[in-house]
Amino acid sequence: MMEGYAIELTVNGRRVCAEVRADETLLEFLRTQLRIIDAKLGCGKGDCGTCTVLLDGRPVKSCIVLAASADGKDVKTLSGMQEEPLIKALQESFVTHGAVQCGFCTPGMILTAASYLREHENPSRDDIRRALSGNLCRCTGYKKIVDATEAVAKRNT
């Protein structure tokens, strides 16, 4: 009874028509059908945030979103936001602060940080830590990630 589901959505500004399985996650769809690989599979169950993408402008964990349910929606991944000044600033700050080691968590981290900074002026370090609490990093110990995000927040305000 496995039939395909026709979906139509916007991904990184591009109109996409595709067929997905009922059990296909948005993450799997992005990576295997569209070859967009900046969103990554870590835990696959909503804990780690490496799969974070924007769905209608808000960060979600694409490993637990069904692709079929993204029909008609706007999806953005980090690679589709390279021209945005805030993203660029965060990327540079992550580099200068040494907030990237293996880099696996970085796209999700930057996307989450950008979404937060866009809506919150003058956050404290604690606010930043809370905002990033759904994104796990096995390498850096977080301090440099918070430093890098804080530096951009200070420049913004």
Add this chain to the structure above:
Amino acid sequence: MNTQNQSNTRLLLPEFEYVKPKTKTEALQLLDQYRDKDTRILAGGTDLITKMKTGALSASRLIHVRDIKELSGARQIDSALHIGAVTTLADLERLPEVKSVYSALYEALRSMAAPAVRNMATIGGNLCNGSPAADTAPALMVLGTVCTLSSLTGERRMKLSEFFVAPGRTALLPGEMLTELAVEGVRPGSGSCFLKIGRVSADIAKVNIAVYLERDGDRITDCRLAAGSVGPTPLLLDSVASLLKGSRISQQMLSEAGRMVEDAISPITDARSTQEYRKAISCILAEEAIKAAWVRSGGEVPR
């Protein structure tokens, strides 16, 4: 195509059918039509999809209701705030009246998961999951919430405290779904508070407690307490509330209330915490929550 990459991101889900009704009526028709099958409602999916991926749950059909507009959003009707079941936790948290009026609910929402999960998760999903640890449950219970259960044949309403039956079980019957929550308006001179202990911030609760109280001078005139993760369902602690009702606030009173909480709950030892710890911490949380609600109601810090 790189097959390794594909298996990398594939769900460990069994086959199921996905349906997306456009309206509440359509959703209820589907629920009715498939009531004898292994059909489940899919809202934000943060519980359901995760459980299906880990094999804790299965379904042959998912009815996706998250985008049904008439089930989403909140509006004030008379003194009550009516919240659609598929309203996301993030949207609720952004409502000015939730922050300014319903402190306990606001604090419960803020304590939950990470922002990206709150953007997906719905209030209805948090309750229908039937988890004893559901954070919005104690908060909504003390704020006096009535839920609406709808089916093709009609609607029934019940207090949220009656909605929870057993771990993972609610009062929902086959063919029914939760459609709305009506949260009572709070009185002037009232205050509420939600507190939670988890392993790390934004984690599932080891214990959570909510308090709502009304104050007249130095007396508590009305009061409700509820706690989660300390019994088979979120519990309304009526015995403690009756002790507090009508009494003068004092440190001694608070300590006595704390002791009573310990007797009113029946926590177990599980992966998250032990029975002993849950009992001990519940007393302290209850005292702190009553104190905070009291101060918010305009009362002075009790000595």
